[in-house]
Amino acid sequence: MIDTIIFYSICTVTIGAALAVITAKKSVYAIMAMVLTFFSAATLWVLLNAEFLAMMLVVVYVGAVMVLFLFVVMMTDAETVQHRPSKLLSVFIGVPTIAFILELIIVISKTDYKVVADGAAGFDVKAIGYALFTEYVYATEVAAVILLVAIIAAISLPGVKPPKKIEKDLDPNHADKRNRLSIVKMSSAASNNVGSES
Amino acid sequence: MIEIKDVLVLSSILFSLGVAGVIMHRRNLVRLLMCVELILLAVNINFIAFSNSLGDISGQIFVFFILTIAAAESAVGLALIITIYREYNTVDLDKLNSLKE
Amino acid sequence: MDLSFIILLAPLLAAILVALFGNKFGRKFSHLVTSISVLIALILSCVLFSRVFIAQQTPYYVEMFRWLDLGALDAMRIRISIGVFVGPLSTLMMIVVCSVSFCVHVFSIGYMAEDESYNRFFCYIAFFTFSMLVLVAANNFLQLFIGWEAVGLSSYLLIGFWFTKQSATAASLKAFLVNRVSDIGLVLGVAVVFYCFHTFEFAEVFAQISAGETAKQVDIFGYSVSAFDAIAILLFVGAMGKSAQFPLHVWLPDSMEGPTPISALIHAATMVTAGVFMVARLAPIYELADIARSFILIIGTITAISMGFVAILQYDIKRIVAYSTISQLGYMVIGLGVSAYSASIFHLVTHAFFKALMFLVAGAVILALHHKQDVKDMGGLSKKMPISFICSVVAALALVGFPGTSGFFSKELIIESVHNSGGEYAQLFYILALFGVLLTSIYSFRFVFIVFLGKTRLSDKDYNHVHEPTKSVTIPLVLLAIPALLSGAVLFDSLILNNALNISALVDKSNPLALATSELSGWCDMLLSAVKHPAALILILLGAGIAWFITKSAEFKRHKQFSMHGIVSNGYYLNEIYKLFIVHPAHIIASIAHKFFDLIVIDKVFVNGIAVLVEKSSRLFKKSQTGYVYHYLLAMLVFVVVFGWLSIRNGVAL
Numbered sequence: 001m002i003d004t005i006i007f008y009s010i011c012t013v014t015i016g017a018a019l020a021v022i023t024a025k026k027s028v029y030a031i032m033a034m035v036l037t038f039f040s041a042a043t044l045w046v047l048l049n050a051e052f053l054a055m056m057l058v059v060v061y062v063g064a065v066m067v068l069f070l071f072v073v074m075m076t077d078a079e080t081v082q083h084r085p086s087k088l089l090s091v092f093i094g095v096p097t098i099a100f101i102l103e104l105i106i107v108i109s110k111t112d113y114k115v116v117a118d119g120a121a122g123f124d125v126k127a128i129g130y131a132l133f134t135e136y137v138y139a140t141e142v143a144a145v146i147l148l149v150a151i152i153a154a155i156s157l158p159g160v161k162p163p164k165k166i167e168k169d170l171d172p173n174h175a176d177k178r179n180r181l182s183i184v185k186m187s188s189a190a191s192n193n194v195g196s197e198s
Numbered sequence: 199m200i201e202i203k204d205v206l207v208l209s210s211i212l213f214s215l216g217v218a219g220v221i222m223h224r225r226n227l228v229r230l231l232m233c234v235e236l237i238l239l240a241v242n243i244n245f246i247a248f249s250n251s252l253g254d255i256s257g258q259i260f261v262f263f264i265l266t267i268a269a270a271e272s273a274v275g276l277a278l279i280i281t282i283y284r285e286y287n288t289v290d291l292d293k294l295n296s297l298k299e
Numbered sequence: 300m301d302l303s304f305i306i307l308l309a310p311l312l313a314a315i316l317v318a319l320f321g322n323k324f325g326r327k328f329s330h331l332v333t334s335i336s337v338l339i340a341l342i343l344s345c346v347l348f349s350r351v352f353i354a355q356q357t358p359y360y361v362e363m364f365r366w367l368d369l370g371a372l373d374a375m376r377i378r379i380s381i382g383v384f385v386g387p388l389s390t391l392m393m394i395v396v397c398s399v400s401f402c403v404h405v406f407s408i409g410y411m412a413e414d415e416s417y418n419r420f421f422c423y424i425a426f427f428t429f430s431m432l433v434l435v436a437a438n439n440f441l442q443l444f445i446g447w448e449a450v451g452l453s454s455y456l457l458i459g460f461w462f463t464k465q466s467a468t469a470a471s472l473k474a475f476l477v478n479r480v481s482d483i484g485l486v487l488g489v490a491v492v493f494y495c496f497h498t499f500e501f502a503e504v505f506a507q508i509s510a511g512e513t514a515k516q517v518d519i520f521g522y523s524v525s526a527f528d529a530i531a532i533l534l535f536v537g538a539m540g541k542s543a544q545f546p547l548h549v550w551l552p553d554s555m556e557g558p559t560p561i562s563a564l565i566h567a568a569t570m571v572t573a574g575v576f577m578v579a580r581l582a583p584i585y586e587l588a589d590i591a592r593s594f595i596l597i598i599g600t601i602t603a604i605s606m607g608f609v610a611i612l613q614y615d616i617k618r619i620v621a622y623s624t625i626s627q628l629g630y631m632v633i634g635l636g637v638s639a640y641s642a643s644i645f646h647l648v649t650h651a652f653f654k655a656l657m658f659l660v661a662g663a664v665i666l667a668l669h670h671k672q673d674v675k676d677m678g679g680l681s682k683k684m685p686i687s688f689i690c691s692v693v694a695a696l697a698l699v700g701f702p703g704t705s706g707f708f709s710k711e712l713i714i715e716s717v718h719n720s721g722g723e724y725a726q727l728f729y730i731l732a733l734f735g736v737l738l739t740s741i742y743s744f745r746f747v748f749i750v751f752l753g754k755t756r757l758s759d760k761d762y763n764h765v766h767e768p769t770k771s772v773t774i775p776l777v778l779l780a781i782p783a784l785l786s787g788a789v790l791f792d793s794l795i796l797n798n799a800l801n802i803s804a805l806v807d808k809s810n811p812l813a814l815a816t817s818e819l820s821g822w823c824d825m826l827l828s829a830v831k832h833p834a835a836l837i838l839i840l841l842g843a844g845i846a847w848f849i850t851k852s853a854e855f856k857r858h859k860q861f862s863m864h865g866i867v868s869n870g871y872y873l874n875e876i877y878k879l880f881i882v883h884p885a886h887i888i889a890s891i892a893h894k895f896f897d898l899i900v901i902d903k904v905f906v907n908g909i910a911v912l913v914e915k916s917s918r919l920f921k922k923s924q925t926g927y928v929y930h931y932l933l934a935m936l937v938f939v940v941v942f943g944w945l946s947i948r949n950g951v952a953l
Contacts, residue, residue: 003200004200007200007204011204011208014208014212015208015211015212015215018211018212018215018216018236019215021215021219021232021233021236022215022216022218022219022222022223022229022233022236027226027228027229030229030232031232034232034235034236037212037236037239038239041239041242041243044205044208044243044246045243045246047200048200048205048246048247048249048250049250050246050249050250050258050261052258053242053246053258053261053262053265056262056265057242057265060265060269061235061265061269064269065235065268065269065272065273068272068273068276069228069231069232069272069276072228072276072279072280073228075280075283076228076279076280076283076288076289077283077287077288077289077290078226078227078228078229078289081225081226081288081289081290089222093218093221093222094218097214097215097217097218100214100217101210101211101214104207104210104213104214105207105210108203108206108207108210109203113202113203113206113251114252115202115251115252116251116252116253123249123255123258127255128255128258128259128262131255131256131259132259132262136259136263139263143263143266143267146266146267146270147266147269147270149270150269150270150271150273150274151273153273153274153277154273154274154276154277155277157274157277157278157280157281158277158280158281158284
């Protein structure tokens with residue numbers, strides 16, 4: 001009973017937070033709503049006997065990714081970008097979205113899902129680690145490499161400066177003779193003749 | 199007791215909201231990425247729910263990998279946004295149309 | 300490895316080499332490469348000829364490559380291959396083609412010396428030799444057809460060789476179009492053959508015939524007719540175009556616009572005889588087609604007689620020879636019509652030599668007179684051009700069939716076969732054929748008299764400049780004069796008496812040719828019989844007398860139009876009739892098609908209409924392609940919703 005009450009309240013919070021993510025006026029608010037979404041989702045995962053992943057979600061997403069988002073919002077002009085869709089567009093988006101949700105609910109309710117285990121056994125960290133390093137060891141390695149690539153990309157990409165195409169200032173007031181006159185050394189016909197004679 | 203159908207309905211609502219968000223925030227790159235995260239979260243919830251009801255650990259492993267890749271994707275995506283901002287001084291997608299012109 | 304395929308490849312290779320490198324390496328390279336390649340082909344075909352004729356080897360087939368594999372029909376695999384059939388008839392034709400072609404190559408070295416497109420000429424002529432060899436080496440209908448069209452193509456190219464001349468391009472186009480008309484007959488004939496026999500191979504068709512498949516019927520427009528008659532007539536329509544039979548002969552006189560060596564090679568010796576060759580090659584089919592043979596006999600007789608008349612009244616040196624060619628082709632066709640296939644082929648061979656000789660003589664005269672072709676301006680050339688004169692006399696004697704010359708044996712055989720054919724009107728055709736001999740005699744001797752004898756009609760200055768052309772022109776004349784004189788006697792025994800072509804074995808036992816030669820044991824007997832039955836000889840001498848009279852009393856005045864004379868000298872106004880009833884309506888239809896169908900329907904409605912439609916609709920649809928991902932995403936979402944709703948409503952199994 002208490003499970004059900006907790007579940008529905010979590011559902012309410014999650015959906016409300018997700019709505020806030022897409023409707024928030026400012027990006028910073030949206031990120032805060034996103035954090036709330038992730039927290040409530042983590043709670044849900046705990047209810048679904050996935051404690052380790054719930055921790056991962058909080059640590060990785062709330063702790064790292066969302067902070068990253070926050071920094072990016074602060075560093076760029078993301079706040080200034082006008083994001084209010086027009087009324088017409090809102091209808092165009094809202095109606096299909098609601099219809100889509102309704103359809104999905106109909107499909108889900110019509111489908112008969114078989115339930116094998118009721119989560120009584122659960123999976124602890126040891127079981128996940130065992131699966132990761134035995135059955136899915138290659139996938140784990142690939143994931144590790146992808147993470148490495150992502151790290152390198154994340155460091156190097158913003159570090160690459162685009163070549164600035166600013167002309168050297170040739171303000172006549174501050175120009176010296178080096179800007180105006182260049183003396184080039186050239187071989188002359190006469191010197192060649194001299195060289196050949198000698 | 200949590201019904202699997204209820205979880206699926208929750209995740210489908212999250213998914214739809216994510217899609218709607220992508221359409222709504224077409225101009226703001228950062229929020230677009232956030233909506234993609236929302237979609238991924240819906241998928242993860244589905245995986246967890248099925249893993250729980252079927253008693254199969256594969257679902258959780260998948261979620262593990264999705265989290266990994268999604269984190270990498272966010273990192274690279276945000277790095278790209280920073281790069282774009284440095285080049286063009288904006289992250290407004292409507293102004294990033296140099297290929298079109 | 301059999302060498303026979305080199306016969307085909309050598310001229311082709313030479314043509315390609317000259318086409319690619321002719322302008323780089325110059326004239327000497329061009330004529331050397333092509334002449335040597337034809338000489339190689341000639342030597343090899345002599346080798347094959349000796350194998351088949353002297354060593355009596357059974358005919359065999361050398362496959363060069365498999366062209367098509369069409370799968371199985373009636374448990375027979377249909378395979379089309381390109382190759383060389385080494386049989387008596389094919390090898391004989393190869394020798395004729397290669398030897399005449401070689402002479403013409405050598406002749407052209409002198410004749411074309413001043414032409415700018417020297418290399419192109421040799422490229423074409425070598426290609427023609429290749430195509431003709433493909434045709435005669437065919438062992439199936441499709442290769443025959445390829446060769447048939449390829450010789451048509453090279454004929455077209457060579458008639459229009461001087462393409463800056465308006466009349467030459469018109470003549471080449473005419474030749475091409477008239478041949479297309481007749482080729483429809485050939486294609487339909489091949490189609491009927493395949494429909495009836497399910498094969499393209501000659502040998503398989505003949506095998507089915509000898510196995511007793513002699514009563515096949517086909518439905519044509521609802522009428523059930525004998526398949527053999529249908530095939531024979533359709534194929535003969537093809538032959539009528541190629542071999543210039545009345546009324547499809549109109550292209551041959553015009554084709555004289557081409558260079559004279561070409562007229563000798565293509566339009567006298569080889570290509571125009573392709574139709575005769577084909578009928579002889581397919582003798583077993585024609586032997587079962589009585590109606591078709593009657594048709595052939597009638598066409599041949601009309602051609603021989605009517606074109607003989609026209610030849611008498613021509614004043615262009617080449618046209619005289621051209622009409623005489625048509626008339627002689629008529630004789631060959633007469634021979635085919637009475638089942639005397641060997642005699643026709645015999646006449647084909649001898650005719651190839653003496654008519655090529657005659658054309659080359661005409662070419663030598665034209666060359667000596669700086670491209671004057673009107674016989675009204677000639678005469679008395681025998682003193683200035685003795686070799687040409689002697690050769691022309693030889694050619695004329697052979698052409699009229701003077702006893703002892705090659706033409707005598709072949710033509711006499713055809714006439715005797717007509718005599719013995721035993722049909723209802725055999726005597727009528729016999730008399731007509733004899734009358735043809737008189738005509739032949741008149742126009743042949745007229746040619747010699749008017750050009751070489753009598754007082755010259757050239758101005759003194761021109762006359763003094765006339766001289767025999769270079770050696771490369773005179774040597775081929777002599778080379779051709781020898782077979783023109785002797786080939787009849789040499790070939791008579793093996794070709795006719797020993798039946799080396801092996802055609803008659805396939806056909807009826809009571810062959811008129813067999814009857815005609817039953818009492819003969821050698822070519823000497825044939826000569827004696829000419830003395831015993833001197834009708835032809837008398838006609839020849841009479842013709843010579845008439846010719847002499849015509850030339851003597853020739854006043855060369857203009858004749859009134861629409862007199863009998865005018866009708867005949869204009870070739871019975873066939874060109875005008877065709878113009879009125881075919882070309883003119885075609886022009887009208889074409890202009891209607893152009894103005895209404897092409898300009899309005901095609902151009903306005905279809906071409907421009909579609910372009911405008913595409914432009915308008917793409918302007919419309921361009922708006923949907925905004926380039927914004929969210930638009931596409933939105934569209935995707937909407938359609939997922941719509942189709943999801945449809946599938947839920949229709950209760951798709953979930």
